[in-house]
Amino acid sequence: MDVKVVLxxxxxxxxxxxxxxxxxxxxxxxEPKPVAGGAAxxxxxxxxxxxxxIAALKDVSLDIGAGEIRGICGENGAGKSTLVKILTxxxxxxxxxxxxxxVAVSVATPRQAQELGIAIVAQxxxxxxxxxxxxxxxxxxxxxxFLHKQPQLRKRAADALALLGASHIALDVPVASLSMGERxxxxxARLLTRDARVLILDEPTATLTDVEIERIFAAxxxxxxxxxxxxxxxxxxxxxxxxxxxxxxxxxxxxxxxxPLNGLDRTALIELMLGRPSGxxxxxxxxxxxxxxxxxxxxxxxxxxxxxxMTARRGEIVCIAGQVGSGAAEIITALAxxxxxxxGRVAVNGRQLKLGSPARAARRGIMFVSGDRxxxxxxxxxxxxxxxxxxxxxxxxxxxxxxxxxxxAAASQLAKRVGIDRRxxxxxxxxxxxxxxxxxxxxxxxxxxANGVLLMNEPTRGIDVGARAEIYRLMRSxxxxxxxxxxxxxxxxxxxxxxxxxxxxxxxxxxGHYRRGEVTMHRIVADITHPADAAR
Amino acid sequence: MSDxxxxxxxxxxxxxxxxxxxxxxxxxxxxxALVGAAAxxxxxxxxxxxxSLLNTMSFIGCVAVGMTFITLSGNIMSFALxxxxxxxxxxxxxxxxxxxxxxxxxxxxxGAALTGVQGAVIGYFRANPxxxxxxxxALITGGATLITQGHGVYPQGNATAPLQGRVFGVPMPLFAFxxxxxxxxxxxxxxxxGRQLYMVGSNWRAALAAGLEPxxxxxxxxxAAGLCTALAGILMxxxxxxxxxxxxxxxxxxxxSAVLVGGTAISGGEGSAIRSLIGxxxxxxxxxxxxxxxxxxxxxxxxxxxxVLVVIMLQTLADEx
Numbered sequence: 001m002d003v004k005v006v007l008x009x010x011x012x013x014x015x016x017x018x019x020x021x022x023x024x025x026x027x028x029x030x031e032p033k034p035v036a037g038g039a040a041x042x043x044x045x046x047x048x049x050x051x052x053x054i055a056a057l058k059d060v061s062l063d064i065g066a067g068e069i070r071g072i073c074g075e076n077g078a079g080k081s082t083l084v085k086i087l088t089x090x091x092x093x094x095x096x097x098x099x100x101x102x103v104a105v106s107v108a109t110p111r112q113a114q115e116l117g118i119a120i121v122a123q124x125x126x127x128x129x130x131x132x133x134x135x136x137x138x139x140x141x142x143x144x145x146f147l148h149k150q151p152q153l154r155k156r157a158a159d160a161l162a163l164l165g166a167s168h169i170a171l172d173v174p175v176a177s178l179s180m181g182e183r184x185x186x187x188x189a190r191l192l193t194r195d196a197r198v199l200i201l202d203e204p205t206a207t208l209t210d211v212e213i214e215r216i217f218a219a220x221x222x223x224x225x226x227x228x229x230x231x232x233x234x235x236x237x238x239x240x241x242x243x244x245x246x247x248x249x250x251x252x253x254x255x256x257x258x259x260p261l262n263g264l265d266r267t268a269l270i271e272l273m274l275g276r277p278s279g280x281x282x283x284x285x286x287x288x289x290x291x292x293x294x295x296x297x298x299x300x301x302x303x304x305x306x307x308x309x310m311t312a313r314r315g316e317i318v319c320i321a322g323q324v325g326s327g328a329a330e331i332i333t334a335l336a337x338x339x340x341x342x343x344g345r346v347a348v349n350g351r352q353l354k355l356g357s358p359a360r361a362a363r364r365g366i367m368f369v370s371g372d373r374x375x376x377x378x379x380x381x382x383x384x385x386x387x388x389x390x391x392x393x394x395x396x397x398x399x400x401x402x403x404x405x406x407x408x409a410a411a412s413q414l415a416k417r418v419g420i421d422r423r424x425x426x427x428x429x430x431x432x433x434x435x436x437x438x439x440x441x442x443x444x445x446x447x448x449x450a451n452g453v454l455l456m457n458e459p460t461r462g463i464d465v466g467a468r469a470e471i472y473r474l475m476r477s478x479x480x481x482x483x484x485x486x487x488x489x490x491x492x493x494x495x496x497x498x499x500x501x502x503x504x505x506x507x508x509x510x511x512g513h514y515r516r517g518e519v520t521m522h523r524i525v526a527d528i529t530h531p532a533d534a535a536r
Numbered sequence: 537m538s539d540x541x542x543x544x545x546x547x548x549x550x551x552x553x554x555x556x557x558x559x560x561x562x563x564x565x566x567x568x569a570l571v572g573a574a575a576x577x578x579x580x581x582x583x584x585x586x587x588s589l590l591n592t593m594s595f596i597g598c599v600a601v602g603m604t605f606i607t608l609s610g611n612i613m614s615f616a617l618x619x620x621x622x623x624x625x626x627x628x629x630x631x632x633x634x635x636x637x638x639x640x641x642x643x644x645x646x647g648a649a650l651t652g653v654q655g656a657v658i659g660y661f662r663a664n665p666x667x668x669x670x671x672x673x674a675l676i677t678g679g680a681t682l683i684t685q686g687h688g689v690y691p692q693g694n695a696t697a698p699l700q701g702r703v704f705g706v707p708m709p710l711f712a713f714x715x716x717x718x719x720x721x722x723x724x725x726x727x728x729x730g731r732q733l734y735m736v737g738s739n740w741r742a743a744l745a746a747g748l749e750p751x752x753x754x755x756x757x758x759x760a761a762g763l764c765t766a767l768a769g770i771l772m773x774x775x776x777x778x779x780x781x782x783x784x785x786x787x788x789x790x791x792x793s794a795v796l797v798g799g800t801a802i803s804g805g806e807g808s809a810i811r812s813l814i815g816x817x818x819x820x821x822x823x824x825x826x827x828x829x830x831x832x833x834x835x836x837x838x839x840x841x842x843x844v845l846v847v848i849m850l851q852t853l854a855d856e857x
Binding site: 336338358359361362363367368370375376377378379380381382386390391393394397400401402404444 | 726727728729731732734735738739741742743744745746747748749801805806
């Protein structure tokens with residue numbers, strides 16, 4: 001199959017139209033050079049963008065070469081998404097310009113960006129679940145004539161998928177029947193058929209399993225071999241090292257450095273992102289372990305988890321490691337009472353607990369911090385104060401009437417405990433950063449007698465490197481007060497870093513059980529991907 | 537109450553964003569336009585039209601305060617409040633032989649039961665609130681028409697006279713409305729139920745995950761809505777000395793208009809009873825103005841329809857700002 005010819009990026013028609021006749025040499029002498037790959041395809045020059053008094057981007061210039069995969073790293077709020085939105089025509093820069101093939105162009109709308117060959121693989125995929133793969137690939141394309149079931153279009157769609165190593169995806173099945181990873185491949189194929197020259201991926205792997213991540217990476221390498229470029233935005237440093245040729249680090253809206261990844265070690269990269277030495281990311285191991293706080297015996301979730309058994313002692317952090325879909329997250333939500341058809345024996349501090357009701361679980365000291373903060377973590381429209389005291393209204397009310405003073409005092413104390421500035425008590429919860437919102441969720445779980453169980457799903461999802469260390473310290477300090485902490489995570493580094501006990505899970509079955517120090521990332525990967533099993 | 541964070545509904549709207557400030561400006565301009573229209577309308581500032589204004593506001597307002605509980609709980613609105621009003625009014629008149637207090641209690645209990653059932657279905661089965669309310673509208677209308685055969689009920693003698701009188705010189709409907717607003721606002725701002733209502737309306741999943749019992753809270757919100765609506769039914773039946781299915785026609789619509797014009801968020805979790813009072817006042821002023829200018833009821837509907845559309849569009853803008 002002559003994939004190459006069919007998919008060769010055609011000369012971009014829109015580029016000429018939108019191009020303003022500004023010669024590249026007038027753009028100043030701070031001309032950045034692509035650090036890898038061929039001649040620069042897309043770049044930005046002296047880009048500035050402010051929102052009110054806050055400068056989101058300050059004088060950012062960079063260039064991405066043909067066939068280069070460039071990582072973009074930085075903490076939350078560093079300016080990554082502003083940069084992406086300018087490149088894709090969502091925002092217009094206050095100063096500076098986007099440069100395509102050495103010519104400054106105006107990218108005023110997302111459509112113009114597409115015409116210039118700049119395409120983003122949306123985080124919330126923009127596919128129609130009920131339409132077929134082929135229809136999705138061509139949906140909205142200008143090349144499609146009125147009667148669109150043409151063999152030629154079908155072949156191009158098939159070729160695009162084949163190029164990405166995804167020929168196993170049938171063109172006629174509805175997208176709804178595909179996994180998240182396959183949908184992402186379809187989305188990329190769709191952009192390729194539109195002659196995208198630069199693909200932007202923003203945290204593409206957050207919802208994917210490791211096998212699917214491998215597939216996406218293979219697809220990106222194929223894209224790169226085509227001479228197209230990729231802009232890869234992620235919090236996961238391991239992925240930067242796996243897939244990227246070079247990395248640009250943003251901090252507080254400024255471009256700190258653009259470096260090839262050869263010879264840049266991980267500590268140095270983190271220090272670039274933080275602007276200071278990284279210090280110790282993970283807390284010490286548990287000092288003292290107490291009595292069993294949570295004993296789970298034979299927990300089953302039909303079709304998801306089979307016969308899960310474990311014990312969490314006071315003072316311990318127990319990690320359940322598994323890929324998305326392995327059942328790790330579901331075990332946590334089931335123990336929190338949020339799953340209806342869970343069965344099995346669960347004892348909290350020696351007393352049996354009937355699953356299925358979060359309110360009942362909460363009364364017995366089981367607190368749940370969701371991995372999905374926006375959907376089930378914080379009350380975004382309510383104040384920080386109201387969020388902090390959300391679960392303790394009963395103890396601060398008299399005959400159903402709230403005691404304002406007592407609530408304020410309680411909130412203020414909780415804020416101090418989890419490290420939220422007390423002046424922000426009146427701010428709306430959605431004005432806080434992801435890290436601070438997570439602290440809010442923590443604060444809510446603090447009880448007066450610290451003998452409860454804290455359940456967490458993906459405790460640091462979407463939280464930047466700086467705030468992560470704080471969250472881990474907070475988790476450890478909870479344990480030292482007498483809590484048992486049980487968490488599910490798909491971030492292996494995190495699991496090895498914080499887990500006193502690590503339980504590995506593969507397709508709903510327990511694989512291994514390790515103590516801290518016995519476990520390595522390789523061991524976990526082997527367990528949760530179970531190659532012997534997956535091969536069949 | 538010194539602490540604004542605790543009593544958010546009382547806080548003056550001081551938006552941080554440009555979009556928010558534009559919104560406040562638009563609201564101010566609308567209110568000024570309304571005042572201007574009132575000032576230049578002959579006959580607006582007369583006792584008769586002011587009284588009719590206050591009565592209209594009180595009836596709409598009671599239902600609007602009830603609707604506020606539903607909207608705050610994240611369940612948008614109920615189409616069944618109009619028939620709840622009518623049937624509660626009928627029950628009130630029919631039960632008058634029990635004495636005034638007895639009849640009122642019967643009507644209030646009836647109204648609370650009607651909406652309570654809907655609240656239970658919506659809370660415990662997570663049924664779509666709009667569909668449930670439309671089903672309830674059909675059921676209640678059908679049932680009530682079957683029983684009353686479409687006839688109205690009328691009191692013996694002047695048993696409803698106390699409801700047509702005044703308290704401290706204030707007409708009864710207005711007095712009852714003010715008391716309702718104050719009571720509702722106290723419940724919303726200072727009780728555990730009120731606080732939990734904001735949480736459930738703001739984020740049902742988060743409330744569930746935090747160990748609250750959102751279904752119970754939603755049930756409570758619907759019962760509160762039923763009580764407020766039944767009160768409006770009692771007041772109207774008392775004022776017109778009759779109870780029939782026509783009493784409540786259009787009131788669910790006026791009420792949701794008042795709630796939205798007052799600035800309570802249609803998506804739940806943000807708003808107050810005081811805001812609905814302001815909304816009811818504005819809707820009532822519009823109605824009286826249109827009436828004085830000789831426009832028909834159809835035009836009134838048209839005007840209020842436009843107002844609601846604009847308000848909803850502005851709310852969307854504000855959410856994005």
